Amino acid sequence: MIRRHRIRRPGPLIALGAVFALVLAACGGGGGDSSSGPTEITVWHGYQDTEGTVFKSLIEKYNNEHPDVEVSDLYSSNDLVLQKVLTAVRGDSAPDVAYMFGSWSPNIAQIPQLVDMSAEVAEPQWKWDDFYPGERAAATVGDKVVGVPALVDNLAIVYNKRLFADAGIAPPTADWTWDDFRSAAAKLTDPTKGQYGWLIPADGSEDTVWHYVPMLWEAGGDILSEDNERATFNSEAGVKALTLLQQMAVTDKSLYLDTTNENGPKLMNSGKVGMLVTGPWDLSSLPDIDYGVQVMPTFVGSAGGHQTISGPDNWVVFDNGDKRKQAAVDFVQWLSAPEQVKAFSLGTGDLPTRTSVAQDPAFVAQLNEGLPGSGVFVENLSNVQKARPTVEQYPAISEALGQAIVSVMLGEQEPKAALDSAAQTADTALAGK
CATH class of the missing domain: 3.40.190.10 (Periplasmic binding protein-like II)
Known part of the structure; x- marks a missing residue:
């Protein structure tokens, strides 16, 4: 039986104007690309226990299927990751991908090394409309798309x-x-x-x-x-x-x-x-x-x-040079594709971030068997029409x-x-x- 291991509440709301002023003043360009061997990228996340195990298995699967890329992961408490990212950006050592609360999107949008995903998700293979409206709204600041949905929930x-x-x-x-x-x-x-x-x-x-x-x-x-x-x-x-x-x-x-x-x-x-x-x-x-x-x-x-x-959270990509940036974008696209969304949901009990997965009766039945009542929360995702x-x-x-x-x-x-x-x-x- 799936057992959840954390209490999920709205992410902390932080005013970081002064910190951003320092970051914006100090930021330089992204890190250099490796000239030989697989392109190495690092993903920061806050997954532990069951979620951590399932996420690591997905990374292993990706690395096996993509020998030209080596994805490594680093645990970082979700509550603290924004401050850590700002510090890393200032030191020219930003992660390539980071799991970040959707409530931080306005702050994230100001980081110079952020990769604006708007052009990427407009490509047909991303199937951007397959994400719930509330998820897309939480990932959008003005004309920027600051991330790709990593988690969705509801009341x-x-x-x-x-x-x-x-x-x-x-x-x-x-x-x-x-x-x-x-x-x-x-x-x-x-x-x-x-x-x-x-x-x-x-x-x-x-x-x-x-x-x-x-x-x-x-x-x-x-x-x-x-x-x-x-x-x-x-x-x-x-x-x-x-x-x-x-x-x-x-x-x-x-x-x-x-x-x-x-x-x-x-x-x-x-x-x-x-x-x-x-x-x-x-x-x-x-x-x-x-x-x-x-x-x-x-x-x-x-x-x-x-x-x-809902409090959708996002996978956020940072520019550490062309090769690493492209590898990070490709990894996030793979990670957020329906097949991986389904595997992660069934392995952890988290709700699916894509409508196509949520509309699969067999998937919903399997998820609900692991955690009774979760099927109603999946159905309720269709009522996530707005975002903060x-x-x-x-x-x-x-x-x-x-x-x-x-x-x-x-x-x-x-x-x-x-x-x-x-x-x-x-x-x-x-x-x-």
């Missing part, structure tokens, strides 16, 4: 079947509305047992924002304007989404506010929480309950439909929005006032003031 409802049955509630369906969700959460809540209908991260971090944004999109709103010049999350849609959270937390008291952002799987596993909105990474942390998975609810009458959010804005100021925007959401759920502010205040902070950041 869905994970629920305790026994608690639903005990409360006389029918299991969630793909047609559920947020009204249905709220009603079920209220019925699942029992203060005498310390039992809640739903748990949400409430530390004001990007994880808090991650849970709110799909609701914002489903209500017909967005985080920023189309030109990314002003905040729009304080729209009528934004207020509607946050009002629901207020009603559940303050009025119904059916929402457990996890201010440490560490208790979700533990409380779910112990039967104290009826529902989580989480990703496939938490499924292996629920061995003690019979759980089900269903797509996110939507708002009645909304054109937004059943949307979800790829702007440098996003960390400041997320922080303001996260604090606003928490203040409302704690009963300290009203939704409209909290969002207006956060929007003002976001607009200031966007204006560079």
Whole structure:
């Protein structure tokens, strides 16, 4: 059985303006090419345990099939790789390929040695449209494509079947509305047992924002304007989404506010929480309950439909001379091809980054057999329609929005006032003031 070994949450949001100023000033050209023997390239990644084993097997396969190239890998913690890449670039020793969080795309786009993949992925053999829209959006900054999708995930409802049955509630369906969700959460809540209908991260971090944004999109709103010049999350849609959270937390008291952002799987596993909105990474942390998975609810009458959010990560290529650059591009193309995507997903339990793989019934059945419920997360990838804005100021925007959401759920502010205040902070950041 596939067992996930890490908790996957949105990547850290880092403001690195000062560091980039030093990097941009100090950068020179890429490293030289080897004149004889196979072209050697290095891949930095954060894979460990099962993922690390599967990834190394793919590299070995590539090297055996491509004797003119020698790919080596170097483990680097995903959380720290951006800083390490910046330091390496400054010292003219950048990796050829690095696994990097999609939330870093605006920062990555500024690195002079970045290989803009826009011309590459436009070639038919890449089948760029086979990647999900949210993945492509997270890899695109302006007219640059800064990377190729390496990982995709999403949020869905994970629920305790026994608690639903005990409360006389029918299991969630793909047609559920947020009204249905709220009603079920209220019925699942029992203060005498310390039992809640739903748990949400409430530390004001990007994880808090991650849970709110799909609701914002489903209500017909967005985080920023189309030109990314002003905040729009304080729209009528934004207020509607946050009002629901207020009603559940303050009025119904059916929402457990996890201010440490560490208790979700533990409380779910112990039967104290009826529902989580989480990703496939938490499924292996629920061995003690019979759980089900269903797509996110939507708002009645909304054109937004059943949307979800993803934090796609990317394979980023750096220019270390023509031969190494071409070898790196070729390796990433091979690694992200359907055959390798399928092999990696089945070996690790990660979701497939390509639609063609996700639409293979035999693949989905095999993946779901290894980790029950993962098949629904695969299907839910079709609801990944948008991505967070790829702007440098996003960390400041997320922080303001996260604090606003928490203040409302704690009963300290009203939704409209909290969002207006956060929007003002976001607009200031966007204006560079």
